[in-house]
Amino acid sequence: MGRLPCWDNIRMKKGPWTPEEDIILVSYIQEHGPGNWRSVPTSTGLTRCSKSCRLRWTNYLRPGIKRGNFNDNEERLIVHLQALLGNRWAAIASYLPQRTDNDVKNYWNTHIKKKLRKMQQSGHGEDSNDSPHHCPDGGRLSSHSGNAPKGQWERRLHTDIHAAKQALCEALLLDKPSPGSLLLTAESSSKGSSGHDAGGNVQLTSTYASSTVNIARLLDGWMKNIPESLSPTSVVTKREIRPSDTLVMGGPVSGLDGQYSIFGYNNRCCLSSVSGSGRDDGNKTVGIYSDESRPVPPLAMLENWLLDDGIMYQQGHGELIGMSLDDNSIPL
């Protein structure tokens, strides 16, 4: 018995997504919201299976995704969380609001694994969780084996679709693409054929999705909407996190009008806007989240976290995680 896998259905297109497909998908999500993926191919005419559409959105098109190099803090966080949770990449990624599980997984497999292996070989004892004895089941844990139940804190981000669409549209309509932008002539690719046609319109290529400069670049405009109060320049060290502080980091949640992150701090729980679309409430506490408990990360993970007038920041590369500790937060 068993139903046909999504991938076997009729003649679904596979391989890299084109900008046109992206636009169609984002337009659809703008109108209907993410979810109900089954209806996406039929409603949009995309010859992609629902699963492919969902993955494309969650791993690539969704606004707020940070791509590129992981900084030291992120790397350390991943190592610690992998030790705690095993290869539960989605759970791990939920602690890194701007990263996808796929990204975290890839980073682990291509960078951290290698690093840890080297360290082991050179006799430095940082325990590698890649060792067979550490994760006997190969990392595939039952979804019930973790400390925290599945809940809102593990839900995906569904944010600011309007901005994503607009950024894509603008990029597609650029008559003078800037160096490094997505839809460039593909000088770097011998197989690429992108460029401009006689009318100045951008021609799109099959190298689109694998370009190192991808959709995230197009969303720069969206990122610029982050309130000034959240800009890295506003990070001012007031006091270090103290060992006595209890920090509980939740994950991303979606709101009707923006993206939020959950943080708990000294038995208070906050829902902070980290990338609202033009919201002017910046990083104030905008809501309360308190219906689940979650593991407290090791204190080592608190390195480089700073407090400034009730706002928590993560130091390094001007990265801002953001947290409000104002009096609107409530005890857990």
Added chain:
DNA sequence: AAGGTTTACAACCGCCTGATG
């Protein structure tokens, strides 16, 4: 410069779980 090798990561695939009838 050319060819071979390695790296990085987007996408695929299959399994699992929870919801629903």
Added chain:
DNA sequence: ACATCAGGCGGTTGTAAACCT
């Protein structure tokens, strides 16, 4: 209780890009 289905998750693969010889 069972069957079916959609969506989520983690492992794996394919391939463009980067690097090396």
